[in-house]
Amino acid sequence: MDPFFAAADNGWRRPITRHEGKSRHSRFGRRCCPLLYKAKTMMGQSENEAFARLIIAIEPWLREVVIIGGWAHRLYCLHPVAQALDYVPLMTLDTDVALPTRLAVSGQDMRKRLLAHGFSEQRFGDDDPPATHYQLLEAQTDFFAEFLKPLVGGEYSRSGNRKATKRISGVVSQQLRFLEIRLESPWSVNLDQASGFPLPGRRTIRVANLAGFLAYKVLIHQRRGRAKVAKDILYIHDTSMSAGSQVALRRNSQPTCS
Numbered sequence: 001m002d003p004f005f006a007a008a009d010n011g012w013r014r015p016i017t018r019h020e021g022k023s024r025h026s027r028f029g030r031r032c033c034p035l036l037y038k039a040k041t042m043m044g045q046s047e048n049e050a051f052a053r054l055i056i057a058i059e060p061w062l063r064e065v066v067i068i069g070g071w072a073h074r075l076y077c078l079h080p081v082a083q084a085l086d087y088v089p090l091m092t093l094d095t096d097v098a099l100p101t102r103l104a105v106s107g108q109d110m111r112k113r114l115l116a117h118g119f120s121e122q123r124f125g126d127d128d129p130p131a132t133h134y135q136l137l138e139a140q141t142d143f144f145a146e147f148l149k150p151l152v153g154g155e156y157s158r159s160g161n162r163k164a165t166k167r168i169s170g171v172v173s174q175q176l177r178f179l180e181i182r183l184e185s186p187w188s189v190n191l192d193q194a195s196g197f198p199l200p201g202r203r204t205i206r207v208a209n210l211a212g213f214l215a216y217k218v219l220i221h222q223r224r225g226r227a228k229v230a231k232d233i234l235y236i237h238d239t240s241m242s243a244g245s246q247v248a249l250r251r252n253s254q255p256t257c258s
Contacts (some may be wrong), residue, residue, distance in 0.1 A: 034099030045094075050136055050143035052197045054095060054193065054248055055205060059116035060105050061169070062205055068148070068182045068216075072207040073235055078189040078240050079207075095132070095145040098183055098208070100167050111170025119145070123172075127164040132172040147173040150180040178219045182208035213239060 020193075051071065058065060067075065070092030076082055078191075110179060120137050122144070123130040135144035149168060152175075165172050178186055186206035191197040208216075219234045 036046050047143060048197050051095060052191070052199050053117055054097075054119075054145050055191065055197075055199065055203055056116045057119065058097065058110060059203070060098075060108050060113070061103060061110065061205065064103055064105065064184050066098045066186045066206045066208055067095065068098045068179075068213070069094070070235070071095045072182075072213055073239055075205075075207050076187075076189070076210065076239060078195055079187055093142045093144065093219060094142070097145055097147050098179060099147055099149045099171075099173050100183060101149060103169050105169075109170040110168075113146075114171065121172075125164075127162065129165050129167055129172045131165055131174055134171070146174055147171045148179055149173040150166055150183070151175040151177045177214055181216050181219070182212045183184065184212055185209050193239040 015029065055062070066072075074092075111121075114134050118137050119134040122133040122135050124133075125131045131146075133146050135142075135143040147168070149166065150162060154163075155177075163175055165174055167173070187209050188204050188206055190202050190204050191199055192202040193199065197203075214236055217236055221229065
């Protein structure tokens, strides 16, 4: 095992210590998460490279989709309100991509683009269509993406079937309650080679805004298993440390109505 990481369940990893490395300065003049600059390599395939391939695959929809979950937590380091952290962020092998109920981009198929860029479908469960992870074909990486959309209405259809999944632009998306919170007012971050992502030029992506990210964790708290609750607590702590005080300062600086 890499001595820098401690393995855990559910595809997430936490550095053994919180002060193993020094952060570097971003173009915003603040220190950022070191792993965004020196990505951990998994058998020759870095997580940043895998994430960059996902971004290229879904590029036509970058103005509509929102990166949520663990990767949003990591990418907050590239936002202008980010503060210095003296430890690396919680790691995750999967990327959660939130989709709106309807995509405005037409004439292209997201599933076909994913397959063309080296992703394969890993289906599981008994739902129709079955829940699907989109994993890179290379055996040397465990990176995968899953697509999510807000659950509208009740959890069951009139025919009694559970509304667990739905196809949007060819991909199977899981339908989740409260997800719309993380689609509201997303933040934008820029990715390029200078920030550690091997992309042909700069790409601007949308990530869940910090308030929505934290609110969602609180709302689903009672629905989570013990291991995921522990992970969520770390996410809440680290996200608050990364940008929480700057958000509070901006809120307090806004004029109030009497």
